[in-house]
Amino acid sequence: MRSQQIGTFYGIGVGPGDPELLTIKAHRLIRSLPILFVPVARSGAPSYARTIVDAYLDPNRQQIVELVFAMRGDDERMAAQWRVNARSIADELAAGRDAGFLTEGDPLLYSTFVHLAGALGEIRPDAPVVVIPGISSLQAAAAAVRVPLADRDERLAILPANYDSAELRTVLATFDTVVLLKVASVIDCVLDLLEELDLTDRSVFVSRVGRPEEVRVRDVRSLRGQKLDYFSLLIVRRPQ
Amino acid sequence: MRSQQIGTFYGIGVGPGDPELLTIKAHRLIRSLPILFVPVARSGAPSYARTIVDAYLDPNRQQIVELVFAMRGDDERMAAQWRVNARSIADELAAGRDAGFLTEGDPLLYSTFVHLAGALGEIRPDAPVVVIPGISSLQAAAAAVRVPLADRDERLAILPANYDSAELRTVLATFDTVVLLKVASVIDCVLDLLEELDLTDRSVFVSRVGRPEEVRVRDVRSLRGQKLDYFSLLIVRRPQ
Secondary structure: OOOOOOOOEEEEEOEOOOHHHOEHHHHHHHHHOOEEEEEEOOOOOOOHHHHHHHHHOOOOOOEEEEEEOOOOOOHHHHHHHHHHHHHHHHHHHHOOOOEEEEEOEOOOEOOOHHHHHHHHHHHOOOOOEEEEOOOOHHHHHHHHHOOOOEOOOOOEEEEEOOOOHHHHHHHHHHOOEEEEEOOHHHHHHHHHHHHHOOOHHHEEEEEOOOOOOOEEEOOHHHHOOOOOOOOEEEEEEOOO | OOOOOOOOEEEEEOEOOOHHHOEHHHHHHHHHOOEEEEEEOOOOOOOHHHHHHHHHOOOOOOEEEEEEOOOOOOHHHHHHHHHHHHHHHHHHHHOOOOEEEEEOEOOOEOOOHHHHHHHHHHHOOOOOEEEEOOOOHHHHHHHHHOOOOEOOOOOEEEEEOOOOHHHHHHHHHHOOEEEEEOOHHHHHHHHHHHHHOOOHHHEEEEEOOOOOOOEEEOOHHHHOOOOOOOOEEEEEEOOO
C-alpha cells in the first residue's frame, strides 16, 4: 500500500460580512476545496462565517462540516474542544484531502483559527498550513466612516476596551489612532475617559459593520447608558 | 442645460502584491470604472499599485492616469501636490464620471489616499467618496510567517520603528504583539532593544511580502549590519 500524501489545511479569512469583501484567493479556495469546516457556537446554530459565503458553496459537491466552538469555559475545556476539532481536520488531511476553515475577518486577528491551528500542529506537525488573510471588521469600520487608521509615522493601537482606565488612558495618550473593541459592556467608563482626555469629538462608533443592522454613531455622547451590540467598536483618532 | 450629476470617487485598496489578494469588490470596480488614477513617484515611473492589477485592466476601454506623489518635500510642496492631483480627480467627477484611485494595501493604513481624499474634500465637498478596504502588507506578512497578530483580549500595536528607544521600549513592554514598520534604517538599534527585552527569539522579519523578492528571516540576529529593503517589517510577539 502506498502512503497517502497528507492534505493542506487552509485558514481562510472571509472578511467582515459583505460577500464582496472576500479576496479572490479566498473565493477560489472556497469554491474548489472538497471539505470546508465552519465554526458554530453550538451544534445546529448558524455559522456567521458560512452565511457570508453561502452563495459560493455547492453542498452537492462539497462537504460542509460544523465545528463547535463554545464561547466560554475554563482553559482545559476550551483546549479539549480545540483538540476535538483539530482531530476532525487531521483525519481529513490524513486521508489526503485538502480542507479549509472559514473564519470571519482575518484568521490571525482575534480568531479561533489560531487555537485550531495550534492544536492541529500538536496532532499533525507535518500538515502544511496556509493562511489566507481577510479584511478585518476594523478595516471595514474605518472605511465605512472614513477615518484613517494611520498615516506617515503615526502609531495605531488595537485592543479590547476591557482594560483598566489607567492602561487605556496611557494608550489613548500615546497612540495617534486607537481602535477599542468590545466596547459594549464598558461604554460609560470609556466615554468618561474620552471626555477627560478631550477625545469625545474625535471618536466614532460602529457596530455590525457591513450587515443590514450596521450602526454608525458620530455623536458618541448619545451612546451613554445604551445597550449596545457585542460586535461594537470605537475608533479614536487624535487631532494631527 | 441640465446639471450634470457628480461622479463617485473610489479609494481602492489593491492589497500587498499578490493579484489574488484583491477583494472581489476591488476587482469588480477596477474592471468597470471608466477612469483609474494610479500613484507614481515621478512621471513615467512604474506604479506598483498598477502592476498588481495589470491583468485586470483594459486600456482600450479604460483611462489609466498617473498621479505623481513625490515621496519627499516640505509640507507646503506636498500639500500643493495633493491639491493638483485632487483637481485632476475633481474634474472627472464634475464631468459625471466615476473614478478610482488605486493604492497598495489598505487606503486608510499608511496610504497617500488619505491626503488625496482630504484635498478633494476641500475642492469638492459634495463628491461622494467610497473606501474599499484592502489586505495590508502586515496582514500578509503575518499570514506568511503564521504569527498571530492578536488573540482574545490581547493588544496589538503598529508603528514605524523610527521612534526613540524609550518609546519603543514602552510599547514592546505593554503590547502582546508589536508590528514595527520601516525597520531597515534602524535595525541595529531595534535588535539591541529586542535583546535587552529578551524578545529576539519572539521576532520575525519579513520584507516585500508576496513578491518574488520576498524575504523571511526567523533568526533576526542575522540581520545585524545588513542593508535591508525599505519595505521591511518585524513582528514581535510576546510569550503568552
